[in-house]
Amino acid sequence: MECPHLSSSVCIAPDSAKFPNGSPSSWCCSVCRSNKSPWVCLTCSSVHCGSYRCDDFVVNDTKLGLVQKVREHLQNLENSAFTADRHRKRKLLENSSLNSKLLKVNGSTTAICATGLRNLGNTCFMNAILQSLSNIEQFCCYFKELPAVELRNGKTAGRRTYHTRSQGDNNVSLVEEFRKTLCALWQGSQTAFSPESLFYVVWKIMPNFRGYQQQDAHEFMRYLLDHLHLELQGGFNGVSRSAILQENSTLSPSNKCCINGASTVVTAIFGGILQNEVNCLICGTESRKFDPFLDLSLDIPSQFRNKRSKNQENGPVCSLRDCLRSFTDLEELDETELYMCHKCKKKQKSTKKFWIQKLPKVLCLHLKRFHWTAYLRNKVDTYVEFPLRGLDMKCYLLEPENSGPENCLYDLAAVVVHHGSGVGSGHYTAYATHEGRWFHFNDSTVTLTDEDTVVKAKAYILFYVERQAKAGSDKL
Numbered sequence: 001m002e003c004p005h006l007s008s009s010v011c012i013a014p015d016s017a018k019f020p021n022g023s024p025s026s027w028c029c030s031v032c033r034s035n036k037s038p039w040v041c042l043t044c045s046s047v048h049c050g051s052y053r054c055d056d057f058v059v060n061d062t063k064l065g066l067v068q069k070v071r072e073h074l075q076n077l078e079n080s081a082f083t084a085d086r087h088r089k090r091k092l093l094e095n096s097s098l099n100s101k102l103l104k105v106n107g108s109t110t111a112i113c114a115t116g117l118r119n120l121g122n123t124c125f126m127n128a129i130l131q132s133l134s135n136i137e138q139f140c141c142y143f144k145e146l147p148a149v150e151l152r153n154g155k156t157a158g159r160r161t162y163h164t165r166s167q168g169d170n171n172v173s174l175v176e177e178f179r180k181t182l183c184a185l186w187q188g189s190q191t192a193f194s195p196e197s198l199f200y201v202v203w204k205i206m207p208n209f210r211g212y213q214q215q216d217a218h219e220f221m222r223y224l225l226d227h228l229h230l231e232l233q234g235g236f237n238g239v240s241r242s243a244i245l246q247e248n249s250t251l252s253p254s255n256k257c258c259i260n261g262a263s264t265v266v267t268a269i270f271g272g273i274l275q276n277e278v279n280c281l282i283c284g285t286e287s288r289k290f291d292p293f294l295d296l297s298l299d300i301p302s303q304f305r306n307k308r309s310k311n312q313e314n315g316p317v318c319s320l321r322d323c324l325r326s327f328t329d330l331e332e333l334d335e336t337e338l339y340m341c342h343k344c345k346k347k348q349k350s351t352k353k354f355w356i357q358k359l360p361k362v363l364c365l366h367l368k369r370f371h372w373t374a375y376l377r378n379k380v381d382t383y384v385e386f387p388l389r390g391l392d393m394k395c396y397l398l399e400p401e402n403s404g405p406e407n408c409l410y411d412l413a414a415v416v417v418h419h420g421s422g423v424g425s426g427h428y429t430a431y432a433t434h435e436g437r438w439f440h441f442n443d444s445t446v447t448l449t450d451e452d453t454v455v456k457a458k459a460y461i462l463f464y465v466e467r468q469a470k471a472g473s474d475k476l
Contacts, residue, residue: 113188114434116444117181120199121212124443128428129221130195131441132414132463134185135432136362142265143179175231177201178224186434192444217416217428218297218366218461225266225294232264270294272360275398280341281332281349287339290357295364295461298323300380320386320462323367328354328396355398363393363410363464370423377423383458388412388451391464410464418460431457 117127134140177198184193203210206223263271271292278287304318330353333339339350369380394408413433420426430441431454440449 113186114439114441114446115185115187115190116192116441116446117185118192118194119443120194120196122214123195123199123212124428125215125217125220126195126199126202126209127443128217128416128430128441129224129461130181130198131185131430132416132432132461134182135414135434136269136463136465138361139265139269140182143175143182146175146179148176148179172201172204173231174198174201174205174224174227178228191446214424214426216370216423217418218295221364221461222294225270229264229266232266233262266294267292269361270364272296272356272363273358275355275357277353277355278333278339279351280339280344281351283341283343283348285341285343287342294360295366296327297366297368298327299368300382300384301326304382304384305380306382318382318384320365320384320391323365323384324393324396328356356393356396357398359393359397359408359466361466362413363391363466365462365464367460367462369418369460379418379421379423381421381458386412386415386455386459386462388455390467407466409467411467412454412462413465414463415454415457415459416461417457428460 117130119127177195177200181193181195181198184190202224205227208223209215209220271294274291274293276289276291279285298320300318301322304316304322330351332351333349338347340346341348341350367384370377371380372378389411391410391412392408393410397408415431417429417431418426419429429443431449432439432441438449438451438454440447440453
């Protein structure tokens with residue numbers, strides 16, 4: 001039976017904001033069950049669709065357009081309320097962002113100048129590496145002091161322009177986008193910076209990282225440093241980048257390690273040299289070779305792999321020293337790694353040992369937390385104890401007597417942490433120290449933290465900076 005009140009003008013389309021019993025999509029016509037354009041009678045609450053299929057009484061408006069005027073008035077009220085609410089939320093967000101970037105130091109309030117990096121779709125692996133590198137002062141300052149790239153192509157000749165997606169495949173510069181990103185991170189003018197231009201260049205020159213799936217932060221770091229190194233070997237506004245590098249007295253040629261061609265700031269900061277000794281167990285022939293490195297990948301010894309937290313009581317805690325010792329100790333190669341002995345003229349059982357022939361200015365240590373099984377890649381979730389200050393590398397040197405004690409001590413600058421169970425999933429964050437304070441970088445969010453929190457982290461990548469001046473050391 002149709003509602004007699006529907007012939008009057010007291011019918012209006014239901015709005016979930018004004019009718020608490022449900023949204024328009026949950027209302028339907030009592031006759032045809034349609035949920036398209038439902039109308040409710042304000043007298044008896046019956047619902048009709050107003051489509052003329054239900055009844056002959058409901059019309060969308062009167063001849064004078066009175067219902068439309070009601071609609072417009074209600075819409076204006078709703079828009080005003082929405083706008084006011086949006087302004088209120090924006091003001092609260094701005095105040096919250098401002099308050100979150102304030103820090104009390106020695107009784108006075110100062111601003112936290114750190115800037116987060118927006119996640120562009122599972123790009124936390126990139127953000128954690130960028131934030132870590134931005135806190136390697138010598139490395140970061142070199143890029144920030146480079147002049148901006150000028151693109152000269154007719155219309156833009158003589159003007160400084162910046163890379164955008166619309167420029168296509170030409171004029172893509174990883175160094176330039178990396179420079180701009182580093183410049184944006186410590187200006188304090190914004191709470192978060194979007195590295196989309198840099199990520200676009202990464203897509204162009206590093207096909208492995210195209211798409212929005214989770215990637216390995218260590219693998220990305222190696223690709224990034226390798227490509228920066230290669231690009232830096234080219235020309236820069238008519239001036240050789242090598243010449244720019246040599247002008248910097250703190251990066252003298254004696255401090256540089258060549259990897260794939262001429263030295264750059266990448267190899268000057270991160271470059272070290274390993275001596276690889278292999279001895280044939282049959283004839284005793286010894287083979288030595290020197291291998292440059294930008295980071296050291298360390299196994300977590302198998303006896304510690306079941307100890308997941310620092311407070312577990314099933315045996316001693318795994319330390320960074322245990323991982324370094326496992327890397328440098330004498331090792332007998334298994335049957336799948338037989339050494340081709342030039343004296344025996346065939347593959348023989350042998351031993352291998354690594355020595356560090358030259359330490360880098362920044363020692364990057366990668367803990368091998370992911371390993372392949374028969375079907376999948378598992379994560380080693382073992383807690384590894386690491387020092388914040390005074391990591392002593394002297395005992396791992398080939399010729400320790402030729403190095404002063406201060407040249408072998410390292411202080412922690414940044415830590416990358418993987419949260420989750422697998423390399424293709426989970427989340428990356430970073431801890432880094434800046435001007436004596438520790439920060440936690442979680443994509444767009446940057447928070448002040450303390451040393452106690454940092455040392456409890458299950459580190460994946462550790463960045464240690466060579467100590468420049470003598471100070472009290474807490475040796476590892």
